[in-house]
Amino acid sequence: MNAFKNLLTRYFEPVLVAVIILILLFIDMFVVDKVVFLYFYFIPVLVAGYYIGKKGAVLSSIMTVLIVTLRLVISPETFSIRSKVDFDLVFQIVTWGSFLVLSSYVVGRLYEEKEARYRDLKQSYVGVIEILVKYIESVDRYTKGHSVRVADIAMDIARSMSLTREACENIKVAALLHDVGKIDVSMDLIKKAAALTKDERQVMNSHSERGANILNKVGNVLSDAVPIVLAHHEYFSKKEEDNLKVKADVPLGARIIAVADTYDAIVTDRPYRKGKLPWQALEEIEKSSGTQFDPEVVEAFRHVVSTYMEEQEHVSV
Ligand SMILES: [Fe+2]
Structure with missing residues:
Protein backbone atom coordinates (compact mmCIF):
# COMPACT_ATOMS: atom_id res chain seq x y z
CA MET A 1 0.00 0.00 0.00
CA ASN A 2 2.86 2.36 0.94
CA ALA A 3 4.73 1.49 -2.26
CA PHE A 4 1.59 2.38 -4.28
CA LYS A 5 1.23 5.68 -2.37
CA ASN A 6 4.92 6.55 -2.98
CA LEU A 7 4.58 5.71 -6.67
CA LEU A 8 1.44 7.85 -6.97
CA THR A 9 3.12 10.79 -5.19
CA ARG A 10 6.19 10.48 -7.40
CA TYR A 11 4.29 10.32 -10.70
CA PHE A 12 1.27 12.40 -9.66
CA GLU A 13 1.22 14.75 -12.65
CA PRO A 14 1.45 12.09 -15.43
CA VAL A 15 -1.14 9.98 -13.52
CA LEU A 16 -3.46 13.01 -13.34
CA VAL A 17 -3.11 13.66 -17.08
CA ALA A 18 -3.82 9.96 -17.82
CA VAL A 19 -6.95 10.03 -15.61
CA ILE A 20 -8.21 13.20 -17.37
CA ILE A 21 -7.67 11.60 -20.79
CA LEU A 22 -9.49 8.43 -19.66
CA ILE A 23 -12.47 10.49 -18.37
CA LEU A 24 -12.65 12.38 -21.67
CA LEU A 25 -12.51 9.13 -23.66
CA PHE A 26 -15.21 7.64 -21.44
CA ILE A 27 -17.54 10.62 -22.00
CA ASP A 28 -16.85 10.57 -25.71
CA MET A 29 -17.49 6.85 -26.13
CA PHE A 30 -20.31 6.09 -23.71
CA VAL A 31 -22.24 9.28 -22.99
CA VAL A 32 -25.04 9.96 -25.47
CA ASP A 33 -26.13 13.45 -24.40
CA LYS A 34 -22.76 15.20 -24.56
CA VAL A 35 -24.18 18.71 -24.10
CA VAL A 36 -25.31 17.90 -20.56
CA PHE A 37 -21.93 16.39 -19.78
CA LEU A 38 -19.99 19.42 -21.06
CA TYR A 39 -20.04 20.78 -17.48
CA PHE A 40 -18.30 17.62 -16.33
CA TYR A 41 -15.13 18.90 -18.09
CA PHE A 42 -14.84 21.53 -15.35
CA ILE A 43 -13.73 18.86 -12.87
CA PRO A 44 -10.52 17.65 -14.60
CA VAL A 45 -9.65 21.16 -15.77
CA LEU A 46 -10.08 22.70 -12.29
CA VAL A 47 -8.18 19.82 -10.71
CA ALA A 48 -5.39 20.45 -13.25
CA GLY A 49 -5.43 24.13 -12.19
CA TYR A 50 -5.13 23.18 -8.54
CA TYR A 51 -2.25 20.75 -9.02
CA ILE A 52 -0.38 21.97 -12.10
CA GLY A 53 -0.96 25.74 -12.03
CA LYS A 54 -2.29 28.50 -14.26
CA LYS A 55 -0.40 27.65 -17.47
CA GLY A 56 -1.27 23.93 -17.40
CA ALA A 57 -4.91 24.61 -16.54
CA VAL A 58 -5.45 27.23 -19.24
CA LEU A 59 -3.73 25.02 -21.82
CA SER A 60 -5.85 22.00 -20.88
CA SER A 61 -9.06 24.07 -20.95
CA ILE A 62 -8.19 25.51 -24.40
CA MET A 63 -7.38 21.98 -25.62
CA THR A 64 -10.73 20.75 -24.29
CA VAL A 65 -12.61 23.59 -26.01
CA LEU A 66 -10.75 22.92 -29.28
CA ILE A 67 -11.50 19.17 -29.15
CA VAL A 68 -15.20 19.78 -28.41
CA THR A 69 -15.41 22.43 -31.20
CA LEU A 70 -13.68 20.11 -33.66
CA ARG A 71 -16.06 17.33 -32.72
CA LEU A 72 -19.01 19.69 -33.22
CA VAL A 73 -17.79 20.64 -36.70
CA ILE A 74 -16.91 17.09 -37.82
CA SER A 75 -19.92 15.26 -36.37
CA PRO A 76 -22.62 17.67 -35.13
CA GLU A 77 -25.03 14.74 -34.62
CA THR A 78 -23.06 13.72 -31.48
CA PHE A 79 -24.27 16.96 -29.84
CA SER A 80 -27.65 17.35 -31.40
CA ILE A 81 -30.32 15.15 -32.86
CA ARG A 82 -30.18 17.32 -35.96
CA SER A 83 -27.39 16.79 -38.47
CA LYS A 84 -26.77 20.55 -38.87
CA VAL A 85 -25.19 22.77 -36.23
CA ASP A 86 -27.80 25.05 -34.65
CA PHE A 87 -26.77 28.50 -33.39
CA ASP A 88 -28.23 28.01 -29.92
CA LEU A 89 -25.89 25.08 -29.48
CA VAL A 90 -22.91 27.08 -30.80
CA PHE A 91 -23.74 29.90 -28.36
CA GLN A 92 -24.06 27.40 -25.52
CA ILE A 93 -20.65 25.91 -26.34
CA VAL A 94 -18.97 29.32 -26.70
CA THR A 95 -20.34 30.33 -23.26
CA TRP A 96 -19.28 27.00 -21.77
CA GLY A 97 -15.78 27.28 -23.30
CA SER A 98 -15.29 30.86 -22.07
CA PHE A 99 -16.26 29.91 -18.51
CA LEU A 100 -14.05 26.84 -18.66
CA VAL A 101 -10.96 28.85 -19.70
CA LEU A 102 -11.74 31.64 -17.20
CA SER A 103 -12.30 29.21 -14.32
CA SER A 104 -9.08 27.33 -15.11
CA TYR A 105 -7.18 30.64 -15.13
CA VAL A 106 -8.62 31.73 -11.76
CA VAL A 107 -8.02 28.36 -10.05
CA GLY A 108 -4.51 28.07 -11.56
CA ARG A 109 -3.64 31.60 -10.41
CA LEU A 110 -4.96 30.99 -6.89
CA TYR A 111 -2.90 27.77 -6.77
CA GLU A 112 0.26 29.60 -7.87
CA GLU A 113 -0.26 32.39 -5.32
CA LYS A 114 -0.80 29.82 -2.55
CA GLU A 115 2.32 27.91 -3.65
CA ALA A 116 4.41 31.12 -3.76
CA ARG A 117 3.31 32.03 -0.20
CA TYR A 118 4.03 28.49 0.98
CA ARG A 119 7.51 28.57 -0.66
CA ASP A 120 8.29 31.95 0.96
CA LEU A 121 7.24 30.61 4.35
CA LYS A 122 9.27 27.43 3.92
CA GLN A 123 12.33 29.37 2.70
CA SER A 124 12.05 31.64 5.74
CA TYR A 125 11.90 28.83 8.26
CA VAL A 126 14.69 26.86 6.53
CA GLY A 127 16.75 30.10 6.70
CA VAL A 128 15.98 30.51 10.41
CA ILE A 129 16.91 26.86 11.03
CA GLU A 130 20.22 27.35 9.17
CA ILE A 131 21.09 30.37 11.32
CA LEU A 132 20.15 28.48 14.49
CA VAL A 133 22.19 25.40 13.52
CA LYS A 134 25.23 27.50 12.55
CA TYR A 135 25.02 29.25 15.92
CA ILE A 136 24.71 25.97 17.86
CA GLU A 137 27.64 24.40 16.00
FE1 LIG B 1 23.84 12.35 14.81
Whole structure:
Protein backbone atom coordinates (compact mmCIF):
# COMPACT_ATOMS: atom_id res chain seq x y z
CA MET A 1 0.00 0.00 0.00
CA ASN A 2 2.86 2.36 0.94
CA ALA A 3 4.73 1.49 -2.26
CA PHE A 4 1.59 2.38 -4.28
CA LYS A 5 1.23 5.68 -2.37
CA ASN A 6 4.92 6.55 -2.98
CA LEU A 7 4.58 5.71 -6.67
CA LEU A 8 1.44 7.85 -6.97
CA THR A 9 3.12 10.79 -5.19
CA ARG A 10 6.19 10.48 -7.40
CA TYR A 11 4.29 10.32 -10.70
CA PHE A 12 1.27 12.40 -9.66
CA GLU A 13 1.22 14.75 -12.65
CA PRO A 14 1.45 12.09 -15.43
CA VAL A 15 -1.14 9.98 -13.52
CA LEU A 16 -3.46 13.01 -13.34
CA VAL A 17 -3.11 13.66 -17.08
CA ALA A 18 -3.82 9.96 -17.82
CA VAL A 19 -6.95 10.03 -15.61
CA ILE A 20 -8.21 13.20 -17.37
CA ILE A 21 -7.67 11.60 -20.79
CA LEU A 22 -9.49 8.43 -19.66
CA ILE A 23 -12.47 10.49 -18.37
CA LEU A 24 -12.65 12.38 -21.67
CA LEU A 25 -12.51 9.13 -23.66
CA PHE A 26 -15.21 7.64 -21.44
CA ILE A 27 -17.54 10.62 -22.00
CA ASP A 28 -16.85 10.57 -25.71
CA MET A 29 -17.49 6.85 -26.13
CA PHE A 30 -20.31 6.09 -23.71
CA VAL A 31 -22.24 9.28 -22.99
CA VAL A 32 -25.04 9.96 -25.47
CA ASP A 33 -26.13 13.45 -24.40
CA LYS A 34 -22.76 15.20 -24.56
CA VAL A 35 -24.18 18.71 -24.10
CA VAL A 36 -25.31 17.90 -20.56
CA PHE A 37 -21.93 16.39 -19.78
CA LEU A 38 -19.99 19.42 -21.06
CA TYR A 39 -20.04 20.78 -17.48
CA PHE A 40 -18.30 17.62 -16.33
CA TYR A 41 -15.13 18.90 -18.09
CA PHE A 42 -14.84 21.53 -15.35
CA ILE A 43 -13.73 18.86 -12.87
CA PRO A 44 -10.52 17.65 -14.60
CA VAL A 45 -9.65 21.16 -15.77
CA LEU A 46 -10.08 22.70 -12.29
CA VAL A 47 -8.18 19.82 -10.71
CA ALA A 48 -5.39 20.45 -13.25
CA GLY A 49 -5.43 24.13 -12.19
CA TYR A 50 -5.13 23.18 -8.54
CA TYR A 51 -2.25 20.75 -9.02
CA ILE A 52 -0.38 21.97 -12.10
CA GLY A 53 -0.96 25.74 -12.03
CA LYS A 54 -2.29 28.50 -14.26
CA LYS A 55 -0.40 27.65 -17.47
CA GLY A 56 -1.27 23.93 -17.40
CA ALA A 57 -4.91 24.61 -16.54
CA VAL A 58 -5.45 27.23 -19.24
CA LEU A 59 -3.73 25.02 -21.82
CA SER A 60 -5.85 22.00 -20.88
CA SER A 61 -9.06 24.07 -20.95
CA ILE A 62 -8.19 25.51 -24.40
CA MET A 63 -7.38 21.98 -25.62
CA THR A 64 -10.73 20.75 -24.29
CA VAL A 65 -12.61 23.59 -26.01
CA LEU A 66 -10.75 22.92 -29.28
CA ILE A 67 -11.50 19.17 -29.15
CA VAL A 68 -15.20 19.78 -28.41
CA THR A 69 -15.41 22.43 -31.20
CA LEU A 70 -13.68 20.11 -33.66
CA ARG A 71 -16.06 17.33 -32.72
CA LEU A 72 -19.01 19.69 -33.22
CA VAL A 73 -17.79 20.64 -36.70
CA ILE A 74 -16.91 17.09 -37.82
CA SER A 75 -19.92 15.26 -36.37
CA PRO A 76 -22.62 17.67 -35.13
CA GLU A 77 -25.03 14.74 -34.62
CA THR A 78 -23.06 13.72 -31.48
CA PHE A 79 -24.27 16.96 -29.84
CA SER A 80 -27.65 17.35 -31.40
CA ILE A 81 -30.32 15.15 -32.86
CA ARG A 82 -30.18 17.32 -35.96
CA SER A 83 -27.39 16.79 -38.47
CA LYS A 84 -26.77 20.55 -38.87
CA VAL A 85 -25.19 22.77 -36.23
CA ASP A 86 -27.80 25.05 -34.65
CA PHE A 87 -26.77 28.50 -33.39
CA ASP A 88 -28.23 28.01 -29.92
CA LEU A 89 -25.89 25.08 -29.48
CA VAL A 90 -22.91 27.08 -30.80
CA PHE A 91 -23.74 29.90 -28.36
CA GLN A 92 -24.06 27.40 -25.52
CA ILE A 93 -20.65 25.91 -26.34
CA VAL A 94 -18.97 29.32 -26.70
CA THR A 95 -20.34 30.33 -23.26
CA TRP A 96 -19.28 27.00 -21.77
CA GLY A 97 -15.78 27.28 -23.30
CA SER A 98 -15.29 30.86 -22.07
CA PHE A 99 -16.26 29.91 -18.51
CA LEU A 100 -14.05 26.84 -18.66
CA VAL A 101 -10.96 28.85 -19.70
CA LEU A 102 -11.74 31.64 -17.20
CA SER A 103 -12.30 29.21 -14.32
CA SER A 104 -9.08 27.33 -15.11
CA TYR A 105 -7.18 30.64 -15.13
CA VAL A 106 -8.62 31.73 -11.76
CA VAL A 107 -8.02 28.36 -10.05
CA GLY A 108 -4.51 28.07 -11.56
CA ARG A 109 -3.64 31.60 -10.41
CA LEU A 110 -4.96 30.99 -6.89
CA TYR A 111 -2.90 27.77 -6.77
CA GLU A 112 0.26 29.60 -7.87
CA GLU A 113 -0.26 32.39 -5.32
CA LYS A 114 -0.80 29.82 -2.55
CA GLU A 115 2.32 27.91 -3.65
CA ALA A 116 4.41 31.12 -3.76
CA ARG A 117 3.31 32.03 -0.20
CA TYR A 118 4.03 28.49 0.98
CA ARG A 119 7.51 28.57 -0.66
CA ASP A 120 8.29 31.95 0.96
CA LEU A 121 7.24 30.61 4.35
CA LYS A 122 9.27 27.43 3.92
CA GLN A 123 12.33 29.37 2.70
CA SER A 124 12.05 31.64 5.74
CA TYR A 125 11.90 28.83 8.26
CA VAL A 126 14.69 26.86 6.53
CA GLY A 127 16.75 30.10 6.70
CA VAL A 128 15.98 30.51 10.41
CA ILE A 129 16.91 26.86 11.03
CA GLU A 130 20.22 27.35 9.17
CA ILE A 131 21.09 30.37 11.32
CA LEU A 132 20.15 28.48 14.49
CA VAL A 133 22.19 25.40 13.52
CA LYS A 134 25.23 27.50 12.55
CA TYR A 135 25.02 29.25 15.92
CA ILE A 136 24.71 25.97 17.86
CA GLU A 137 27.64 24.40 16.00
CA SER A 138 29.88 27.47 16.21
CA VAL A 139 30.94 26.50 19.74
CA ASP A 140 33.03 23.60 18.43
CA ARG A 141 35.45 24.16 15.55
CA TYR A 142 35.33 20.49 14.54
CA THR A 143 31.56 20.36 14.11
CA LYS A 144 31.26 23.90 12.77
CA GLY A 145 29.18 23.87 9.57
CA HIS A 146 28.63 20.09 9.81
CA SER A 147 24.83 20.11 9.57
CA VAL A 148 24.76 22.61 6.68
CA ARG A 149 27.30 20.46 4.77
CA VAL A 150 25.31 17.28 5.55
CA ALA A 151 22.16 19.04 4.30
CA ASP A 152 23.90 20.00 1.01
CA ILE A 153 25.23 16.45 0.46
CA ALA A 154 21.89 14.86 1.40
CA MET A 155 20.10 17.16 -1.08
CA ASP A 156 22.57 16.17 -3.82
CA ILE A 157 21.92 12.47 -3.12
CA ALA A 158 18.14 13.00 -3.01
CA ARG A 159 18.21 14.87 -6.33
CA SER A 160 20.41 12.15 -7.84
CA MET A 161 17.72 9.63 -6.78
CA SER A 162 15.12 11.80 -8.59
CA LEU A 163 13.06 12.36 -5.45
CA THR A 164 10.25 14.93 -5.58
CA ARG A 165 10.97 18.55 -4.68
CA GLU A 166 8.90 18.17 -1.51
CA ALA A 167 10.85 15.05 -0.42
CA CYS A 168 14.17 16.86 -1.10
CA GLU A 169 13.03 19.84 1.00
CA ASN A 170 11.98 17.58 3.89
CA ILE A 171 15.36 15.84 3.75
CA LYS A 172 17.14 19.20 3.79
CA VAL A 173 15.23 20.34 6.89
CA ALA A 174 15.82 16.99 8.64
CA ALA A 175 19.53 17.07 7.70
CA LEU A 176 19.92 20.58 9.11
CA LEU A 177 18.32 19.41 12.35
CA HIS A 178 19.64 15.83 12.52
CA ASP A 179 21.91 16.57 15.49
CA VAL A 180 19.68 19.15 17.21
CA GLY A 181 19.31 16.70 20.15
CA LYS A 182 22.94 17.47 21.02
CA ILE A 183 21.80 20.76 22.58
CA ASP A 184 20.44 18.53 25.35
CA VAL A 185 23.86 16.87 25.75
CA SER A 186 26.56 18.51 27.87
CA MET A 187 28.92 20.74 25.87
CA ASP A 188 31.94 19.19 27.61
CA LEU A 189 30.90 15.81 26.27
CA ILE A 190 30.46 17.13 22.71
CA LYS A 191 33.86 18.83 22.77
CA LYS A 192 35.65 15.96 24.51
CA ALA A 193 38.75 15.01 22.51
CA ALA A 194 39.45 11.72 24.30
CA ALA A 195 37.47 8.52 23.69
CA LEU A 196 34.06 8.46 25.40
CA THR A 197 33.28 6.06 28.25
CA LYS A 198 30.41 3.59 27.90
CA ASP A 199 27.99 5.85 29.83
CA GLU A 200 29.10 8.93 27.93
CA ARG A 201 28.63 7.07 24.62
CA GLN A 202 25.10 6.14 25.73
CA VAL A 203 24.24 9.77 26.48
CA MET A 204 25.74 10.84 23.17
CA ASN A 205 23.78 8.16 21.28
CA SER A 206 20.52 9.38 22.81
CA HIS A 207 20.78 12.62 20.81
CA SER A 208 18.60 11.16 18.01
CA GLU A 209 15.73 10.54 20.42
CA ARG A 210 16.29 13.86 22.20
CA GLY A 211 16.24 15.64 18.82
CA ALA A 212 12.98 13.94 17.80
CA ASN A 213 11.41 14.97 21.14
CA ILE A 214 12.47 18.59 20.64
CA LEU A 215 11.04 18.67 17.09
CA ASN A 216 7.82 16.97 18.21
CA LYS A 217 7.12 19.96 20.43
CA VAL A 218 7.31 22.34 17.44
CA GLY A 219 4.16 20.81 15.90
CA ASN A 220 3.09 20.05 12.35
CA VAL A 221 5.59 22.26 10.55
CA LEU A 222 8.49 19.90 11.31
CA SER A 223 6.52 16.67 11.68
CA ASP A 224 8.03 15.15 8.50
CA ALA A 225 11.53 15.62 9.92
CA VAL A 226 10.81 13.81 13.22
CA PRO A 227 11.03 10.14 12.03
CA ILE A 228 14.10 11.00 9.93
CA VAL A 229 15.95 12.65 12.83
CA LEU A 230 14.97 9.76 15.13
CA ALA A 231 16.42 7.14 12.75
CA HIS A 232 19.49 8.91 11.33
CA HIS A 233 21.90 6.54 13.13
CA GLU A 234 19.85 3.37 12.48
CA TYR A 235 21.42 0.67 10.36
CA PHE A 236 19.69 -0.04 7.04
CA SER A 237 19.88 -3.77 7.66
CA LYS A 238 20.23 -5.40 11.05
CA LYS A 239 20.69 -9.08 11.70
CA GLU A 240 18.05 -10.04 14.24
CA GLU A 241 19.06 -12.41 17.02
CA ASP A 242 17.57 -15.67 15.67
CA ASN A 243 16.52 -15.20 12.06
CA LEU A 244 18.54 -13.03 9.71
CA LYS A 245 15.61 -10.69 9.11
CA VAL A 246 16.38 -7.47 7.33
CA LYS A 247 15.27 -4.33 9.05
CA ALA A 248 14.15 -2.04 6.28
CA ASP A 249 11.81 0.30 8.15
CA VAL A 250 14.29 3.16 8.33
CA PRO A 251 12.85 6.18 6.43
CA LEU A 252 14.58 6.94 3.13
CA GLY A 253 15.50 10.43 4.38
CA ALA A 254 17.33 8.87 7.36
CA ARG A 255 19.16 6.41 5.07
CA ILE A 256 20.32 9.35 2.90
CA ILE A 257 21.38 11.46 5.89
CA ALA A 258 23.28 8.48 7.37
CA VAL A 259 25.51 8.38 4.25
CA ALA A 260 25.91 12.18 4.05
CA ASP A 261 26.65 12.40 7.80
CA THR A 262 29.28 9.64 7.66
CA TYR A 263 30.93 11.12 4.57
CA ASP A 264 31.25 14.55 6.20
CA ALA A 265 32.60 12.99 9.40
CA ILE A 266 35.28 11.07 7.42
CA VAL A 267 36.47 13.99 5.27
CA THR A 268 36.52 16.55 8.11
CA ASP A 269 39.50 16.98 10.46
CA ARG A 270 38.94 15.72 14.01
CA PRO A 271 41.01 16.44 17.16
CA TYR A 272 42.49 12.93 16.96
CA ARG A 273 42.96 12.54 13.14
CA LYS A 274 43.17 14.37 9.83
CA GLY A 275 40.20 14.31 7.43
CA LYS A 276 40.41 11.77 4.59
CA LEU A 277 40.00 12.33 0.85
CA PRO A 278 36.56 11.96 -0.85
CA TRP A 279 37.50 8.72 -2.64
CA GLN A 280 38.75 7.22 0.65
CA ALA A 281 35.46 8.17 2.32
CA LEU A 282 33.53 6.61 -0.58
CA GLU A 283 35.54 3.39 -0.21
CA GLU A 284 34.76 3.23 3.52
CA ILE A 285 31.04 3.83 2.94
CA GLU A 286 30.92 1.22 0.14
CA LYS A 287 32.32 -1.37 2.58
CA SER A 288 29.17 -0.95 4.69
CA SER A 289 26.74 -0.91 1.76
CA GLY A 290 23.92 -3.38 2.42
CA THR A 291 24.52 -3.41 6.18
CA GLN A 292 24.87 0.05 7.71
CA PHE A 293 23.89 1.84 4.49
CA ASP A 294 21.19 1.37 1.87
CA PRO A 295 22.85 0.11 -1.38
CA GLU A 296 20.56 2.30 -3.52
CA VAL A 297 21.59 5.39 -1.56
CA VAL A 298 25.28 4.39 -1.78
CA GLU A 299 24.90 3.99 -5.56
CA ALA A 300 23.42 7.50 -5.86
CA PHE A 301 26.12 8.81 -3.51
CA ARG A 302 28.84 7.36 -5.78
CA HIS A 303 27.62 9.64 -8.59
CA VAL A 304 27.49 12.61 -6.23
CA VAL A 305 31.08 12.04 -5.00
CA SER A 306 32.33 11.66 -8.60
CA THR A 307 30.95 15.13 -9.36
CA TYR A 308 32.62 16.50 -6.18
CA MET A 309 35.96 14.99 -7.27
CA GLU A 310 35.56 16.35 -10.81
CA GLU A 311 34.82 19.80 -9.38
CA GLN A 312 37.93 19.58 -7.15
CA GLU A 313 40.05 18.59 -10.16
CA HIS A 314 38.76 21.60 -12.12
CA VAL A 315 39.61 23.91 -9.22
CA SER A 316 43.14 22.50 -8.80
CA VAL A 317 43.96 22.63 -12.59
FE1 LIG B 1 23.84 12.35 14.81
